[in-house]
Amino acid sequence: MYFLIAVAAVLVLSAVRVLAGATDLTSSGTVQAALTAAVPLAMAALAGMWAERGGVVNIGLEGMMVLGTFGAGYAGYQWGPWAAVAFGLLLGVVGGLLHAVATVSFGVDHIISGVAINLLAPGAALFLSKLYFADAPGGGQKQSPRIADAPKVTVPGLSDVLGTVEGKHWFFVSDVAGVLRGLVTEVSLLTVLAALLIVWSGWVLWRTPFGLRLRSCGEAPTAAESLGVNVYRYKYLAVIASGGFAGLGGAFLAVSSGQFRDGQTGGRGFIGLAAMIFGNWRPGGLATGATLFGYTDALALRGSAAVHALLLLLGIALVVVAVVQYRSGHHVLSAVAAALGVLFGYWYFASDEVPAELVGAAPYVVTLLVLGLASQRLRPPRMAGEPYRKGQGK
Amino acid sequence: MPTEPAAGGEPAPAVELSGITKRFPGVTANSDVNITVRAGTVHALVGENGAGKSTLMKILYGMQQPDEGQIRIGGVPTAFGSPADAIKAGIGMVHQHFMLADNLTVLENVVLGSEPRAGVRLDFRAARERIREISAAYSLNVDPDRVVDDLGVGERQRVEILKVLYRGARTLILDEPTAVLVPQEVDELFGNLRELKAEGLTIVFISHKLDEVLSVADDITVMRRGTTVASVSPREVTSRQLAELMVGSALPVPELRDSTVTDRPVLTVTGLTVTGADGRTVLDGLSFTIHAGEVLGIAGVEGNGQAELVEALMGIRTPTAGTVRLGGENITRASTRHRREAGIGYVPEDRHRQGVLLEATLWENRVLGHQTRRPSSRGALLDLKGAKADTERIVRDYDVRTPGIGVHASALSGGNQQKLIVGREMSADPVLLIASHPTRGVDVGAQAAIWEHIRRARAEHLAVLLISADLDELIGMSDTLAVILRGRLVADYDPSTVTPEQLGSAMTGAGRED
Amino acid sequence: GSDSGTGSGGSTQASTPASELKIGLAYDIGGRGDQSFNDSAARGLDKAKSEFGVDIKELEAAAGETDAQKEDRLRQLAEGGYTTVIAVGYAYATALAKVAPDYAEVKFALIDSTDAKGANIENLVFAEQEGSFLVGVAAALKSTTGKLGFVGGVNTPLIQKFEVGFTAGAKAAKPDATVEVKYLTQPPDFTGFNDPAKGETAANGMFDAGVDVVYAAAGGSGNGVFKAAKAKGKLGIGVDSDQYNLPALAEVKDVIMTSMIKKVDTAVYDFIVSVKDGKFTAGEKVYDLKAGGVDYSTSGGKVDDIKAQIDDYKAKISSGEIKVSSTK
Amino acid sequence: MGRFSPRSLLLGLAAPLGALAFAVLVCAVILGVTGHSPLDTVDAMVSAAQRPRTFVNSLNSATTYYLAAVAVAIGFKMKLFNIGVDGQYRLAAMLSAALAGATFMEGLPSFLRVALTVVAAMLVGAGWAGVAALLKVTRGVSEVISTIMLNAIATYLVSYLLNPARLAEDRPGSNNVGTRPIDGGGQVAGLEIPGSSSQLFGLVFLAALVGFGYWFVLARTRFGFELKATGLSESAAVASGVSVKKMVLVSMLLSGAVAGLVGMPQLLGSSYSYSLDFPPGIGFIGIAVALLGRNHPVGMALAALLWGFLDNSSNSLDVAGVPREIVGIMQGVIVLSVVVAYELVRRYRVRAEQRDVGTALGRTKTAEEASA
Numbered sequence A: 001m002y003f004l005i006a007v008a009a010v011l012v013l014s015a016v017r018v019l020a021g022a023t024d025l026t027s028s029g030t031v032q033a034a035l036t037a038a039v040p041l042a043m044a045a046l047a048g049m050w051a052e053r054g055g056v057v058n059i060g061l062e063g064m065m066v067l068g069t070f071g072a073g074y075a076g077y078q079w080g081p082w083a084a085v086a087f088g089l090l091l092g093v094v095g096g097l098l099h100a101v102a103t104v105s106f107g108v109d110h111i112i113s114g115v116a117i118n119l120l121a122p123g124a125a126l127f128l129s130k131l132y133f134a135d136a137p138g139g140g141q142k143q144s145p146r147i148a149d150a151p152k153v154t155v156p157g158l159s160d161v162l163g164t165v166e167g168k169h170w171f172f173v174s175d176v177a178g179v180l181r182g183l184v185t186e187v188s189l190l191t192v193l194a195a196l197l198i199v200w201s202g203w204v205l206w207r208t209p210f211g212l213r214l215r216s217c218g219e220a221p222t223a224a225e226s227l228g229v230n231v232y233r234y235k236y237l238a239v240i241a242s243g244g245f246a247g248l249g250g251a252f253l254a255v256s257s258g259q260f261r262d263g264q265t266g267g268r269g270f271i272g273l274a275a276m277i278f279g280n281w282r283p284g285g286l287a288t289g290a291t292l293f294g295y296t297d298a299l300a301l302r303g304s305a306a307v308h309a310l311l312l313l314l315g316i317a318l319v320v321v322a323v324v325q326y327r328s329g330h331h332v333l334s335a336v337a338a339a340l341g342v343l344f345g346y347w348y349f350a351s352d353e354v355p356a357e358l359v360g361a362a363p364y365v366v367t368l369l370v371l372g373l374a375s376q377r378l379r380p381p382r383m384a385g386e387p388y389r390k391g392q393g394k
Numbered sequence B: 001m002p003t004e005p006a007a008g009g010e011p012a013p014a015v016e017l018s019g020i021t022k023r024f025p026g027v028t029a030n031s032d033v034n035i036t037v038r039a040g041t042v043h044a045l046v047g048e049n050g051a052g053k054s055t056l057m058k059i060l061y062g063m064q065q066p067d068e069g070q071i072r073i074g075g076v077p078t079a080f081g082s083p084a085d086a087i088k089a090g091i092g093m094v095h096q097h098f099m100l101a102d103n104l105t106v107l108e109n110v111v112l113g114s115e116p117r118a119g120v121r122l123d124f125r126a127a128r129e130r131i132r133e134i135s136a137a138y139s140l141n142v143d144p145d146r147v148v149d150d151l152g153v154g155e156r157q158r159v160e161i162l163k164v165l166y167r168g169a170r171t172l173i174l175d176e177p178t179a180v181l182v183p184q185e186v187d188e189l190f191g192n193l194r195e196l197k198a199e200g201l202t203i204v205f206i207s208h209k210l211d212e213v214l215s216v217a218d219d220i221t222v223m224r225r226g227t228t229v230a231s232v233s234p235r236e237v238t239s240r241q242l243a244e245l246m247v248g249s250a251l252p253v254p255e256l257r258d259s260t261v262t263d264r265p266v267l268t269v270t271g272l273t274v275t276g277a278d279g280r281t282v283l284d285g286l287s288f289t290i291h292a293g294e295v296l297g298i299a300g301v302e303g304n305g306q307a308e309l310v311e312a313l314m315g316i317r318t319p320t321a322g323t324v325r326l327g328g329e330n331i332t333r334a335s336t337r338h339r340r341e342a343g344i345g346y347v348p349e350d351r352h353r354q355g356v357l358l359e360a361t362l363w364e365n366r367v368l369g370h371q372t373r374r375p376s377s378r379g380a381l382l383d384l385k386g387a388k389a390d391t392e393r394i395v396r397d398y399d400v401r402t403p404g405i406g407v408h409a410s411a412l413s414g415g416n417q418q419k420l421i422v423g424r425e426m427s428a429d430p431v432l433l434i435a436s437h438p439t440r441g442v443d444v445g446a447q448a449a450i451w452e453h454i455r456r457a458r459a460e461h462l463a464v465l466l467i468s469a470d471l472d473e474l475i476g477m478s479d480t481l482a483v484i485l486r487g488r489l490v491a492d493y494d495p496s497t498v499t500p501e502q503l504g505s506a507m508t509g510a511g512r513e514d
Numbered sequence C: 001g002s003d004s005g006t007g008s009g010g011s012t013q014a015s016t017p018a019s020e021l022k023i024g025l026a027y028d029i030g031g032r033g034d035q036s037f038n039d040s041a042a043r044g045l046d047k048a049k050s051e052f053g054v055d056i057k058e059l060e061a062a063a064g065e066t067d068a069q070k071e072d073r074l075r076q077l078a079e080g081g082y083t084t085v086i087a088v089g090y091a092y093a094t095a096l097a098k099v100a101p102d103y104a105e106v107k108f109a110l111i112d113s114t115d116a117k118g119a120n121i122e123n124l125v126f127a128e129q130e131g132s133f134l135v136g137v138a139a140a141l142k143s144t145t146g147k148l149g150f151v152g153g154v155n156t157p158l159i160q161k162f163e164v165g166f167t168a169g170a171k172a173a174k175p176d177a178t179v180e181v182k183y184l185t186q187p188p189d190f191t192g193f194n195d196p197a198k199g200e201t202a203a204n205g206m207f208d209a210g211v212d213v214v215y216a217a218a219g220g221s222g223n224g225v226f227k228a229a230k231a232k233g234k235l236g237i238g239v240d241s242d243q244y245n246l247p248a249l250a251e252v253k254d255v256i257m258t259s260m261i262k263k264v265d266t267a268v269y270d271f272i273v274s275v276k277d278g279k280f281t282a283g284e285k286v287y288d289l290k291a292g293g294v295d296y297s298t299s300g301g302k303v304d305d306i307k308a309q310i311d312d313y314k315a316k317i318s319s320g321e322i323k324v325s326s327t328k
Numbered sequence D: 001m002g003r004f005s006p007r008s009l010l011l012g013l014a015a016p017l018g019a020l021a022f023a024v025l026v027c028a029v030i031l032g033v034t035g036h037s038p039l040d041t042v043d044a045m046v047s048a049a050q051r052p053r054t055f056v057n058s059l060n061s062a063t064t065y066y067l068a069a070v071a072v073a074i075g076f077k078m079k080l081f082n083i084g085v086d087g088q089y090r091l092a093a094m095l096s097a098a099l100a101g102a103t104f105m106e107g108l109p110s111f112l113r114v115a116l117t118v119v120a121a122m123l124v125g126a127g128w129a130g131v132a133a134l135l136k137v138t139r140g141v142s143e144v145i146s147t148i149m150l151n152a153i154a155t156y157l158v159s160y161l162l163n164p165a166r167l168a169e170d171r172p173g174s175n176n177v178g179t180r181p182i183d184g185g186g187q188v189a190g191l192e193i194p195g196s197s198s199q200l201f202g203l204v205f206l207a208a209l210v211g212f213g214y215w216f217v218l219a220r221t222r223f224g225f226e227l228k229a230t231g232l233s234e235s236a237a238v239a240s241g242v243s244v245k246k247m248v249l250v251s252m253l254l255s256g257a258v259a260g261l262v263g264m265p266q267l268l269g270s271s272y273s274y275s276l277d278f279p280p281g282i283g284f285i286g287i288a289v290a291l292l293g294r295n296h297p298v299g300m301a302l303a304a305l306l307w308g309f310l311d312n313s314s315n316s317l318d319v320a321g322v323p324r325e326i327v328g329i330m331q332g333v334i335v336l337s338v339v340v341a342y343e344l345v346r347r348y349r350v351r352a353e354q355r356d357v358g359t360a361l362g363r364t365k366t367a368e369e370a371s372a
């Protein structure tokens, strides 16, 4: 099923690429960039998922990511990228712990605690960076010295073969080759680690007793309590893990950027939160959300031609949605989709490019459209965000 | 451990609670409670609402810690820090409210906390097999892979029992397991209990239905105001005596006396059909009429369309077909607000979900649902003075026990919340009252008061749609009785002649079907 | 504005003993240590301090602050007896316009803006387009594909000047050269100056499209551009200071073929000296190519082979033979 | 809600004051450990507080923060999380600045011009929030995601429009870009405060009015009641005849309209043009202030003042050589410790209330009598 969807997606992309002559739509470079952009987002989303599965809403992801970037900067320039990752994780855990103490032990509203952490973390990171980096060689008050990049791997042979095929610009075949090549060329080990962590999280949460207990705390903590599960402990673990993943996201960002910089996260924690909701609180879904965002972001940053082609792609996709929705009886939705589709199509044919100022909006618009038109069968953990006190449940 | 013999010849009691005291802020839930449960028996615990039964059982199950007193299991003094300890000691509990995670599967709900493992993995196969095994052994008939959300109440109840058996409990605590079951399901459950007892398990059983208690229990302990007042044998008491022990006074009975039914139709429903979110027909062409001064009682197993009927009548759910007329007016498409303004009062089934705002004051709760009418508001503005004065009146007339109208509704007990709701809904002189389980979870004194209010309003030509799980209440309070089964009205009865058994079999479809 | 100052400033045109010179400097967002624009100003200040031993006070701007907060910053300096005050960045224009008239004895310098003028304000502005023109020439000459790239940090008129000059230079050297332009963020999102990851993605896109030289006018995001260039064996051009020599960029310096130097340090230093010597003049002072306010760097030796051609253009611009427009 | 008694008053004060003291302590420890003098910090803040200019600037900041907080709070009262106030006010400020600065406006009477500007801003804010509301009501899209996306889209839209080819004015040679400045007739005069070079925003009264309106609507009107009820329990609200979809739509529009006002004091009282240095990010401050002030009209005002003061004292800290980042840390610690304190007090209060109820019920005295 997923395979079929993927094939269909590449087919459409391929058709649009040929029609619009925008090779970047399926180039290996775009895929690489999309992956790199998606990794911190996916980690943030994963972090959000861990917390909410344990029943705690974590809007402080952004702050925890900032802590992660700082930790990575601090350790990274002294002891290399893996130390950076470890320290980023550690500082993220500290952020998570703070959130856990506030929400689990003190029963503070989850949103408030998250907002406070988002205020606290950048201030603390900057305060510390002045303290530690200002005099470090190559550092500054607001940036760390350089961090060496994590190793990158390429599947030898395969990458070149795919590269040749990609270069031919054949319909579909080259597109598939491009996508595959992007996945096997110069892949940072951090990306591999991130992918493993996503799969691992799914396994832990849905296949182990530990995961079942953790999820039960997000669904029905009183029931879990009545079966002898120590809800506080699992909530703590969930939020700490969440902090750890957010910290990792920050660390990945810092390492792949080569240093810590003040303001580097640029709202990625919030986008990660959106990717988590988009992904229906599931690892596969949030990875898809992060990738979609990373992909459109990469397209928008890499060049404007692809974004122009994106208009056509959106137009076609919307018309398809319109047809599907019409057949399942949602006439109003179908009409809206069709109208939007025609609008985007018209925009594409009536213009040569998207105004430079608007190109960057692509990922946001696409996410919004996908959410607005896709069916909303989202199911958050039932008790996420609800206060829980031991012995007080009904 | 539970079968370890004591010094005497007789085996040690499975459970001994002595001198248990538990205080909550402002409430002493248990004070010096003493109970002895013999091994291999069914021991019933009865008492009014709030007598402290659930609290006592939670203490036995390790969910609450007693302030004073001692627990002995099989003669051995024990202290439980958490349910995990109690589970280890062979105690299992089915709670008064379902303790299930709706979004998890039956399997996940059952094994939670005691998962079979294969390495660090959860061994789903072993779990599935064991659940099937137990399910078959006690004919519980549950499918481990269904999501709990899709199950009916009876099934959920069986899942709860399965949870306990799965943990190998030798002592089962069942807190009001029959409250949501129909007679046939209750019989099934009792069959299961007898089977368990035969295998040497001990069962502590709480119920407000005294005839049930008499039929199944070996021993009975009565609690009143947080303490044990009597231990009796079912062979030596009648249910009336038992009830009087509980209350400390004579019991009220639901009854209407003379008919006040007029021939003026107030609510006329024709061909009402409602489709659920999943496309299933949940109400199938319902037609009935309620006249002024008439109480129409609807009996049925929970989940057969009562909730949908009520919501369709209140305008919360849109019907796919049919018409609803209130007096002369067609209100099929009218908004909830319009219906309320047209004179429909509503006592919802779940007061915490639909009846009150827990985090708002009593007078604000008085305004709720009446915010467009006097004395709560004038035009677009609220009338605080009017609302408060009228709340004082309700508190007085309906005997709502509260220190003032400025406290949050959450501080009141369930029964007092219910009295406030009934008072509020009656205050606007409704022409039609839709009452779902108006006395559920309410103690006898308050029950009698609520019945009296309904009777009085009926005498003044109020039409009432009464839905209840309490068959005595239905029979006693209705002028006409109908049974709902799978979204259809399948039978009409005359309340003066029908027995609860007849109703019960019609409700499950076992009886005659016209 | 009730503070009348300490009076130590003396008459306007008398020279001030260096030991009595109190200099206040208000940075733009980023502050000292941004390895870029603000650091350049700091260097000028440091030079003055080490040479004359003046008393200095540095204050910093916060992201998202109002003009009132900037105004307060300048006033605190003026009230604290700092009679020589440097406002770094055009964002101070509005605030300075309000502050300057209240402190006639204080000499203000405003960098990058002529939006606030006054008898005690010197506007230090740069001809970024001219310096960028030169690196544009260098890029076009070095490029084998004729495709060049420009990565701007944030899409503001200031950064657009860099773009315009760069494009003009490239076209002048190679009329058929094309320039791919990308701004990383749009204001008020100024993270484009701080997001190397974005810089890298944008540069990679350009390199994949055949571009072989990218001009990074993107503050800290430039690091990402150079990183991409290094990975792909392409070239990058630095901005503001001679980025080849920045310790933070040591690892990627071999791809930095040149940098467009904007001598904010010189401007700051000159201003301090002028006050010290009693030669302060109000009004606009343009640091263009001719005045040595902007330039290109040769560290690393990558442009040694084309230096003559670049210098040729340099001479023409200085003489006025070539006029570089600052707008499209 | 709740009663007024010496105890509740005392408890109400205990929480914020205790928390504030705790926050100060934490910051002092941080400063001390990192080798800065906490005393200098306090000294710098105290002397900042005594400066009339800081006072006025704090009040001005508080004005905008307060408006943002009210916008956020309207959503919070309904359990809606409008993260989009930021995008809403920026878009609204930009478009209304373009309108107010337009030449055809110059002929109009001053009052009308200001009114038109303000109304335009409210409409734009409401419109942008309306997108999120529509998506939520018709498609069930979480307003959290949609407003995050709309914030970003607003940024790009504003950049696109803020171009001399579109709504910005041509300013040759300037490194700034902005809309055509609003001339005297379209401005709102500030209030002269003795000893301060800054003027108090004339629109501080607008903020006060909005705060009053917020209180009045919530506490005294049917609509406000329904809004609160929906926030407390959606299901109970539905059963009481409230249309939740309508409430979502209306409250989101209201929130957006108030968000539209956020930029007005700054625009009409100080900037007179929307340009690159128009302050961003106030929407996010609004979230913190609303949370700190617990969505209460007076609480939020106090929180906004505190926030405004902290922001405006950071220059003084900088002058005193204390790292200004301590302000950010302090704000975070304050929010966190205030809510922890409130939670502790709330727990205490609930227990006390239940004790009262218990006493009223009379049935609960058994053990207490025994122990008494």
Ligand SMILES: Nc1ncnc2c1ncn2[C@@H]1O[C@H](COP(=O)(O)OP(=O)(O)OP(=O)(O)O)[C@@H](O)[C@H]1O
Residues within 6 Å of the ligand: A391, A392, B024, B025, B027, B028, B029, B047, B048, B049, B050, B051, B052, B053, B054, B055, B056, B096, B413, B441
């Ligand atoms: N967590 C709690 N906090 C405060 N008071 C409580 C708590 N749990 C129970 N109580 C009080 O203890 C008393 C006994 O309650 P309990 O639930 O044990 O009654 P019950 O006999 O089970 O009643 P019912 O028949 O309604 O189930 C109640 O009056 C209630 O007020």
Ligand SMILES: Nc1ncnc2c1ncn2[C@@H]1O[C@H](COP(=O)(O)OP(=O)(O)OP(=O)(O)O)[C@@H](O)[C@H]1O
Residues within 6 Å of the ligand: A391, A392, A393, A394, B027, B049, B050, B051, B410, B411, B412, B413, B414, B415, B416, B441, B442, B443, D354, D357
């Ligand atoms: N989880 C809880 N936390 C705090 N207090 C509780 C809790 N549960 C119940 N209470 C308190 O217990 C009291 C009674 O609650 P409950 O709903 O069990 O009433 P009840 O005993 O069944 O009353 P009634 O006899 O009127 O039905 C209330 O005053 C409430 O304050």
Ligand SMILES: [Mg+2]
Residues within 6 Å of the ligand: B049, B050, B414, B441
């Ligand atoms: Mg009860």
Ligand SMILES: [Mg+2]
Residues within 6 Å of the ligand: B053, B054, B055, B096, B175
């Ligand atoms: Mg009970």
